[in-house]
């Protein structure tokens with residue numbers, strides 16, 4: 001379903017991010033997670049795009065599998081790093097033919113391996129990819145006359161490559177002007193950071209729906225990985241204190257993480273956020289627990305509230 005229709009239908013969207021697994025075990029785990037989370041009736045689910053090579057075709061495989069299930073609306077992520085225009089056109093054509101309505105368009109990060117070719121030669125920034133998708137939409141190559149609904153990433157606590165927050169907002173606005181209809185935020189643990197950034201977006205004239213990225217802490221190792229992945233993210237002292245009090249017991253840690261994320265969701269809903277996007281890490285437990293604590297077990301019950 002085109003994102004503009006999803007947004008019309010769901011007064012608050014609830015969505016989940018998955019990544020394509022690398023092993024048979026991983027696929028089995030993900031299948032179980034998908035079965036459980038399907039019952040929550042998410043507005044859409046998104047699938048990350050790998051750094052290169054075979055991991056990239058896995059995104060397409062997972063998107064196809066999800067599409068076959070019919071109950072879920074998959075939104076592929078697409079990064080332009082290392083791609084040329086012909087490759088992007090081919091990917092878009094394949095998704096259009098498969099009836100995919102939405103794409104989360106990203107730049108991606110340079111590959112860790114040294115390469116002689118500049119990975120940003122063809123698409124220096126996400127805005128350039130977004131421009132290409134908009135052109136594709138205008139060409140009438142998508143069965144829906146509106147074409148793909150394009151989403152982009154936003155960083156409430158800044159992006160490490162652009163320390164100047166005013167300049168960063170200029171870059172974000174450029175993505176909107178290139179054709180973005182919705183934004184999905186980087187994970188955050190301090191709602192004040194998100195709400196302030198959202199207000200700064202509005203002041204800049206960015207008035208598209210913004211989905212808040214929530215990742216519940218489920219382990220201390222996970223917390224460290226998050227700090228690596230989302231450089232610059234603030235972990236508020238009360239969260240760190242609660243985790244310390246929880247001690248080494250993994251169940252206690254997860255309970256604290258779920259509680260914190262639930263409180264975040266409740267406040268964001270009170271603030272009228274357009275949507276909540278859960279970074280699931282292909283697990284279902286934390287997301288289901290949060291749903292239960294929001295007082296619902298099926299997001300359809302939340303729709304229209």
Ligand SMILES: Cc1cc2nc3c(=O)[nH]c(=O)nc-3n(C[C@H](O)[C@H](O)[C@H](O)COP(=O)(O)OP(=O)(O)OC[C@H]3O[C@@H](n4cnc5c(N)ncnc54)[C@H](O)[C@@H]3O)c2cc1C
Pocket residue numbers: 047048049050051077078079105106107108109124125126127152153154159160161162167168171175184185186187213
């Ligand atoms: C919701 C979400 C989903 C993600 N999914 C994936 C995924 O599936 N796969 C993956 O590999 N990565 C993913 N990422 C990570 C993302 O690709 C990286 O964080 C990347 O560094 C930034 O991507 P972007 O699309 O925001 O890039 P851009 O919008 O291009 O921004 C990148 C940097 O360049 C700066 N910039 C932009 N335009 C200009 C300009 N004209 N001149 C100078 N500087 C400029 C920006 O301020 C920013 O610092 C995701 C991130 C988020 C928040």
